[in-house]
Amino acid sequence: MSLVLENVDRVVNGEHHLNSVSLSLEPGSFNVLLGRTLAGKTSLMRLMAGLDKPTSGKILMNSADVTGVPVQKRNISMVYQQFINYSNLTVRENIASPLRLAKTSRTEIDKRVKETADMLQIGQFLDRYPLELSGGQQQRTAMARALVKDASLILFDEPLVNLDYKLREELRVELRELFKARNSIAVYATTEPNEALALGGTTTLIHEGRVIQSGLAPEVYREPVDVDAADLFSEPPINLVPGQVSENEVTFDEAVHFPLNQDLRSLKPGWYKFGIRPSHIGLVPHNDDDLELSMKVELAEISGSETFLHVMNNHFNLVMQLSGVHAYRTDTKIKVYLPTHKLFVFDLNGDMIQSPSSLIKG
Amino acid sequence: MSEIHLKSLAHSYEKKPDGPSDYAIREMNHVWEQGGAYALLGPSGCGKSTLLNIISGLLTPSKGEVVFDGEVVNHLPPQERNIAQVFQFPVIYDSMTVFDNLAFPLRNMKVAEAKIQTKVHEIAEILELHPVLKRKAKNLTADEKQKVSMGRGLVRDDVSAILFDEPLTVIDPQLKWKLRRKLKQIHEQFNITMIYVTHDQLEASTFADKIAVMYGGQIVQFGTPRELFENPNHTFVGYFIGSPGMNLIDVTATASGVVFDGISIPFSEERMEQVNANSSSNIKIGIRPEFIHVWNKPTEDAFECDVLHVEDLGTYKILTLLLASHTIKARLDEDHEIPEHKAYISFPEQWLKLYVNEFLVEENHA
Numbered sequence: 001m002s003l004v005l006e007n008v009d010r011v012v013n014g015e016h017h018l019n020s021v022s023l024s025l026e027p028g029s030f031n032v033l034l035g036r037t038l039a040g041k042t043s044l045m046r047l048m049a050g051l052d053k054p055t056s057g058k059i060l061m062n063s064a065d066v067t068g069v070p071v072q073k074r075n076i077s078m079v080y081q082q083f084i085n086y087s088n089l090t091v092r093e094n095i096a097s098p099l100r101l102a103k104t105s106r107t108e109i110d111k112r113v114k115e116t117a118d119m120l121q122i123g124q125f126l127d128r129y130p131l132e133l134s135g136g137q138q139q140r141t142a143m144a145r146a147l148v149k150d151a152s153l154i155l156f157d158e159p160l161v162n163l164d165y166k167l168r169e170e171l172r173v174e175l176r177e178l179f180k181a182r183n184s185i186a187v188y189a190t191t192e193p194n195e196a197l198a199l200g201g202t203t204t205l206i207h208e209g210r211v212i213q214s215g216l217a218p219e220v221y222r223e224p225v226d227v228d229a230a231d232l233f234s235e236p237p238i239n240l241v242p243g244q245v246s247e248n249e250v251t252f253d254e255a256v257h258f259p260l261n262q263d264l265r266s267l268k269p270g271w272y273k274f275g276i277r278p279s280h281i282g283l284v285p286h287n288d289d290d291l292e293l294s295m296k297v298e299l300a301e302i303s304g305s306e307t308f309l310h311v312m313n314n315h316f317n318l319v320m321q322l323s324g325v326h327a328y329r330t331d332t333k334i335k336v337y338l339p340t341h342k343l344f345v346f347d348l349n350g351d352m353i354q355s356p357s358s359l360i361k362g
Numbered sequence: 363m364s365e366i367h368l369k370s371l372a373h374s375y376e377k378k379p380d381g382p383s384d385y386a387i388r389e390m391n392h393v394w395e396q397g398g399a400y401a402l403l404g405p406s407g408c409g410k411s412t413l414l415n416i417i418s419g420l421l422t423p424s425k426g427e428v429v430f431d432g433e434v435v436n437h438l439p440p441q442e443r444n445i446a447q448v449f450q451f452p453v454i455y456d457s458m459t460v461f462d463n464l465a466f467p468l469r470n471m472k473v474a475e476a477k478i479q480t481k482v483h484e485i486a487e488i489l490e491l492h493p494v495l496k497r498k499a500k501n502l503t504a505d506e507k508q509k510v511s512m513g514r515g516l517v518r519d520d521v522s523a524i525l526f527d528e529p530l531t532v533i534d535p536q537l538k539w540k541l542r543r544k545l546k547q548i549h550e551q552f553n554i555t556m557i558y559v560t561h562d563q564l565e566a567s568t569f570a571d572k573i574a575v576m577y578g579g580q581i582v583q584f585g586t587p588r589e590l591f592e593n594p595n596h597t598f599v600g601y602f603i604g605s606p607g608m609n610l611i612d613v614t615a616t617a618s619g620v621v622f623d624g625i626s627i628p629f630s631e632e633r634m635e636q637v638n639a640n641s642s643s644n645i646k647i648g649i650r651p652e653f654i655h656v657w658n659k660p661t662e663d664a665f666e667c668d669v670l671h672v673e674d675l676g677t678y679k680i681l682t683l684l685l686a687s688h689t690i691k692a693r694l695d696e697d698h699e700i701p702e703h704k705a706y707i708s709f710p711e712q713w714l715k716l717y718v719n720e721f722l723v724e725e726n727h728a
Binding site for chain 2: 037134135164166169191193197198200217218221222233234237277279298302303304308310325327
């Protein structure tokens, strides 16, 4: 099945929840909707499911107009943030429930429930009740119920957000594997850039009710169309510093000067926003064109295996992403090195002019 | 100002506990030093909430003593322990102003109004709550509310420790780091023991100078964030800290090293003596994905692997490799060349760890 949205709007009480959204989802594709809280991801999924009707625009399934068709008449499954299960039914009956509704034969139900439960590693809990299981197992049960029938569209609305990160890691890998073998369309909403990258597939960036970019995850990450896209698809967010280009140099925030290198020479004189990824700024110089900056540490956030170092000078703040554990006291003075060939350049409207990878491709 | 000492502490929710698996807290001795910034880190069900409730006095332990500055407090109810708690959800009076919320604990203690004025303004200053002091608490954002909860603990001079239970759960991701910074600042300014309970390694490692990792009712390691990452004392710490966690491989011991799938890895005689003295068959080696060396071509000492999967995470890539019958994860920087089909890996000696019965075996530095 294919799913196409054409110029879809959703207006509630005069407020645009979705603004002229057009998307085309291929059969068997895995689609991630990435956006902040209230960006419009859930609104969009509800339209895809048929739980809400668009204010204007069309929704097509296999080229047939289904804009006004309600959820019961579409072949759809949904998994939510909260673990929604029937607490009075066993795990087995929970998973079987959509098949019973569809009047599937008993032997077929037994077979499919077993298969799906085994795939999600809850095969040994079939006779327990959901509340006797851990959070991760409860969410696996809800997922099994969504996957047991051959829905043509499966919607996941931040399904892992209430689980601890180790479980998230494991379930992400499982999900990706599960969908390799299916022909249904999966749509997965998340607020986390790293989750979008880890799941792979197509990533669609949603910002304030609009689709701002759509494409393969690593491509969208490396070639953001504008500042919003770069910012959304980067955790910690991309660093942005205003800068002025003159005949032969760049000035950051009227304070830091460096010569125009080969990559930046094509820029016309004027004001720009320069972007640099947190992972590209280092504690030691790596290249001849590295810009040395004296900064003061605001906070070292340590993730266990990585450190996010928040630093500032009198003119701007930067966040650095370092591998390993680096403990720094607040207000420590350090030197950091910013590779000028890794700069993204945006115009003052925020549109991207060049990215480091566009230069490599030439 | 308190040192918190847990002496031979154990707790079971069963009336007649039968064996270690009936204990939510297995017998432990632990000291939280006065003025330290600590975290208690572990997955759900590890016993960390039980331990927190025992410290705060909400729960009486079935065995052992809770000692504050030399005084046994087992019998004292929470309100007499001079401990402030900050929970997941802000606990404040919605109908009161921010000022009155902060003043509340002091008014309860019948502190003079002039002193209250000074103290509340001092704390509001630190927490950057000044602009909202006159506002009703119900109109605040989640992060402001949580700052008010913290402020109510900080206004009291008699508070000896503050316990935080997942305090940033309801805070917007973009604001979290600002509150983390505030928490650190507060710890540096006040000489108060702080214990931060969380399942999130980022929260724990950012806040704490030392982290107690809890697993199965035990503290399996008490160390700095760097020690947990670079030298996990228990396989669970290796697995739980870092993303992805440590690679762990079951091995068998010989006199000069270990073997798995016909691959031998040498270890020092001294370490092997320790291993063999244990006569356990539960032996593992562990190495973190960050520390594995990866090559595209055969290299001396490198093992050949199949490349099963490459995960592009933007700033780095995670390789899933098959080494004989074992799946291994390796982490490569963005600019590192990615091997296709076959990869060649080696385990630098410094980063290759050896575990017996899940605990680290180290060289004795005599």
